[in-house]
Amino acid sequence: MPASTTPSDRPPEDRCPGALRAHQAADGLLVRVRLPGGQLSPSQLRVLAGLARDEADGAVELTSRGNLQLRRLADDSSVRRVADRVAGAGLLPTATHERVRNLLASPLSGRDPAGRLDVRPMVRDLDAALRGAADLASLSGRFLFALDDGRHDVSTLGADLCWTGGSGILRLAGTDTGLRAGPDGAVPLLIAAARAFLRLRGDRRDLWRLADLPDGPALVTAALAPSARTAAPDPSPCTSATATAAPPDGTDPAPVVGARRDGVVVAGVRLGRLTTEQAQLLADLADSDEIIVTPWRSLVLDTAGPDIVGRLVTAGLLLDPASPWLGVTACTGRPGCASALADVRRDVTEAVTATGPVRGRLLPVHVVGCERHCGRPAGPAVLAVATGSGYRIEAGGTSRPGTPAAALAARAGRQT
Numbered sequence: 440m441p442a443s444t445t446p447s448d449r450p451p452e453d454r455c456p457g458a459l460r461a462h463q464a465a466d467g468l469l470v471r472v473r474l475p476g477g478q479l480s481p482s483q484l485r486v487l488a489g490l491a492r493d494e495a496d497g498a499v500e501l502t503s504r505g506n507l508q509l510r511r512l513a514d515d516s517s518v519r520r521v522a523d524r525v526a527g528a529g530l531l532p533t534a535t536h537e538r539v540r541n542l543l544a545s546p547l548s549g550r551d552p553a554g555r556l557d558v559r560p561m562v563r564d565l566d567a568a569l570r571g572a573a574d575l576a577s578l579s580g581r582f583l584f585a586l587d588d589g590r591h592d593v594s595t596l597g598a599d600l601c602w603t604g605g606s607g608i609l610r611l612a613g614t615d616t617g618l619r620a621g622p623d624g625a626v627p628l629l630i631a632a633a634r635a636f637l638r639l640r641g642d643r644r645d646l647w648r649l650a651d652l653p654d655g656p657a658l659v660t661a662a663l664a665p666s667a668r669t670a671a672p673d674p675s676p677c678t679s680a681t682a683t684a685a686p687p688d689g690t691d692p693a694p695v696v697g698a699r700r701d702g703v704v705v706a707g708v709r710l711g712r713l714t715t716e717q718a719q720l721l722a723d724l725a726d727s728d729e730i731i732v733t734p735w736r737s738l739v740l741d742t743a744g745p746d747i748v749g750r751l752v753t754a755g756l757l758l759d760p761a762s763p764w765l766g767v768t769a770c771t772g773r774p775g776c777a778s779a780l781a782d783v784r785r786d787v788t789e790a791v792t793a794t795g796p797v798r799g800r801l802l803p804v805h806v807v808g809c810e811r812h813c814g815r816p817a818g819p820a821v822l823a824v825a826t827g828s829g830y831r832i833e834a835g836g837t838s839r840p841g842t843p844a845a846a847l848a849a850r851a852g853r854q855t
């Protein structure tokens with residue numbers, strides 16, 4: 440007879456929300472729609488804008504994984520209506536795998552020559568392979584794939600499995616263990632690596648991510664070799680065992696906001712909350728059938744015409760690279776999260792509004808309502824953590840009492 444399990448024996452449940460499985464937040468139900476590679480069409484964006492207006496709180500939220508979410512849904516029937524319309528728009532091609540389609544891709548791939556190849560077809564292939572593999576439905580909603588086109592942007596974001604074009608390196612939880620594949624072999628290798636992780640994890644379902652598995656990168660590599668082509672691990676600094684692989688020249692990997700000469704526009708979104716009106720305007724202005732949601736709370740679209748920038752700025756979108764809003768993020772905070780000790784979005788909005796234009800490359804700033812640090816960016820950042828009696832600022836290995844305004848100053852290396 441099997442031993443009975445008490446609630447404390449059971450592995451913690453993976454509560455990552457999806458389109459079919461809502462999260463009960465303090466301010467209502469929240470659903471998340473996965474967008475592999477951040478890709479959606481203008482008509483799909485219109486559908487989500489309408490749902491934000493009709494069923495949610497009037498905004499479509501952009502996540503740090505290039506997905507979209509709606510919050511403050513009233514009840515289960517609202518969740519069902521949203522799921523039906525999302526499915527009808529072609530954004531829910533699977534019920535079994537919907538929460539595991541976490542797939543980042545370089546957002547300017549195919550539009551900008553800095554990349555070594557266009558990874559968009561690989562996004563579609565990897566998504567199809569994931570959906571076609573019944574066993575991979577048991578990956579957690581947190582497991583993350585990334586396809587970097589060689590510009591080293593999404594390779595900085597802490598994916599469990601990240602393939603990089605040009606070098607062909609497959610990094611496992613940020614580590615180069617010598618696995619290599621060309622563009623034709625990358626998708627099969629990513630699928631094989633995910634399967635190897637699941638086999639090694641066994642029934643320890645609380646091991647959600649590769650980094651949770653002790654010695655995970657080495658074990659997965661050993662499980663794949665010798666069928667996978669291997670090489671000596673690259674000794675360059677970007678192959679350190681940290682969770683990221685930084686651009687070789689140390690530049691900020693986020694696409695620069697603004698209108699480019701090639702008809703590509705990158706529009707930033709304040710605190711990742713895209714209003715219904717902004718979403719509809721972007722959909723109306725898009726000239727091609729593809730809009731990309733980036734993991735840096737911005738959108739990429741092809742558009743040309745008179746006064747595009749003026750219309751987007753008037754709508755409240757960010758097109759100026761000197762905007763103090765860029766690189767500033769916050770968790771949900773009060774009133775949406777029951778654990779929050781502060782209304783972090785209100786506090787950071789007040790601080791940014793009092794800030795002038797910024798110059799040069801600055802660290803990201805993230806403001807959180809408690810010690811869980813939800814949504815903390817991968818890599819170096821300035822954190823403002825609500826404590827119940829103010830905020831604590833964490834920057835460069837130091838910690839001190841402060842305010843969100845002090846966090847904004849700290850990203851430029853100043854103290855207030």
Ligand code: SF4
Nearest residue numbers: 770776779808809813
């Ligand atoms: S960091 Fe804390 S307050 Fe913010 S969303 Fe997470 S649990 Fe809630």
